[in-house]
Amino acid sequence: MSTFTSHQLQDGVVLPHVLNRAPPGTKMHVICLGYLAADAGWFFRGGNTSTMSDPTGPAKPERRDLVMYSVLIDHPTEGLILWETGSGKDYPQVWGAPLNDIFARTRYEPEHELDAAIAKAGYSIKDVKQVVIGHLHLDHSGGLNAFRNTGIPIWVHERELKSAFFSVATGADKGVYLARYLSVDELNWKTFDDRTIDFAQGITLHHLPGHTDGLVGMQVNLEKSGTFIFTSDHAHVLENYKPGVPQGWLARDHPAWFNSNQRLQRLEKTTGGTIVPGHDLSIAQPLFGKVFE
Numbered sequence: 063m064s065t066f067t068s069h070q071l072q073d074g075v076v077l078p079h080v081l082n083r084a085p086p087g088t089k090m091h092v093i094c095l096g097y098l099a100a101d102a103g104w105f106f107r108g109g110n111t112s113t114m115s116d117p118t119g120p121a122k123p124e125r126r127d128l129v130m131y132s133v134l135i136d137h138p139t140e141g142l143i144l145w146e147t148g149s150g151k152d153y154p155q156v157w158g159a160p161l162n163d164i165f166a167r168t169r170y171e172p173e174h175e176l177d178a179a180i181a182k183a184g185y186s187i188k189d190v191k192q193v194v195i196g197h198l199h200l201d202h203s204g205g206l207n208a209f210r211n212t213g214i215p216i217w218v219h220e221r222e223l224k225s226a227f228f229s230v231a232t233g234a235d236k237g238v239y240l241a242r243y244l245s246v247d248e249l250n251w252k253t254f255d256d257r258t259i260d261f262a263q264g265i266t267l268h269h270l271p272g273h274t275d276g277l278v279g280m281q282v283n284l285e286k287s288g289t290f291i292f293t294s295d296h297a298h299v300l301e302n303y304k305p306g307v308p309q310g311w312l313a314r315d316h317p318a319w320f321n322s323n324q325r326l327q328r329l330e331k332t333t334g335g336t337i338v339p340g341h342d343l344s345i346a347q348p349l350f351g352k353v354f355e
């Protein structure tokens with residue numbers, strides 16, 4: 063095993079939290095799946111709100127530019143792993159009104175399609191051996207349709223699968239989960255119910271309930287590039303995570319979310335990792351087009 067970098071030891075890293083390291087030869091890519099914009103009130107509690115002294119609210123309500131991305135891990139023993147899938151093909155039309163107006167696509171290039179983005183990183187979507195899902199909302203899992211009838215395992219926390227199917231079947235949380243990619247018989251669902259699971263060499267998944275009941279984040283410990291923690295939408299943007307501004311209209315179980323946020327902050331400290339929120343343009347964009355080893 064290689065030695066730990068001196069900065070990790072100096073910065074207070076707790077070694078057991080980074081001992082599960084990806085094997086030499088592992089390559090990680092963060093791939094861009096498109097750009098959106100929406101009212102800040104979706105992402106921050108009290109965003110764009112009115113007050114007594116400002117009863118009409120901000121003259122120009124704040125909007126946020128967001129990005130969608132997936133992570134590809136070319137793993138020597140596991141094969142090609144895909145973390146989340148983006149929204150899938152033709153999503154503005156598939157989502158329909160009013161979703162496609164509230165979460166509006168701001169820029170589109172054919173290279174933002176999942177298969178094209180994987181090809182841009184040097185692989186084929188047919189090379190994907192396993193899919194890991196942070197949560198099953200439409201902008202992270204719409205791309206699952208590409209894996210129908212392939213037999214490829216789709217890994218998701220048991221509580222997320224139950225929430226998503228329950229929501230679609232009953233209308234409990236309408237709009238954020240869609241039936242069109244939650245196939246009961248054409249996807250090879252695989253579940254786990256662990257709070258923390260060493261999913262593969264170098265890859266650990268952490269259950270972070272709150273934004274959804276079964277959301278997980280993915281920690282990847284790389285030999286040269288260090289640790290990355292992909293939070294899915296536990297944090298849409300960095301401010302949710304730190305200083306910890308609660309999510310707005312997309313928040314669900316706030317006490318659970320708060321506890322998950324505390325766990326994540328400890329994990330950042332004990333791993334010295336880089337936190338990558340679900341949609342933060344300023345953090346994800348610089349990662350595109352690079353190879354992390």
Ligand SMILES: [Zn+2]
Nearest residue numbers: 201202295340
């Ligand atoms: Zn999202």
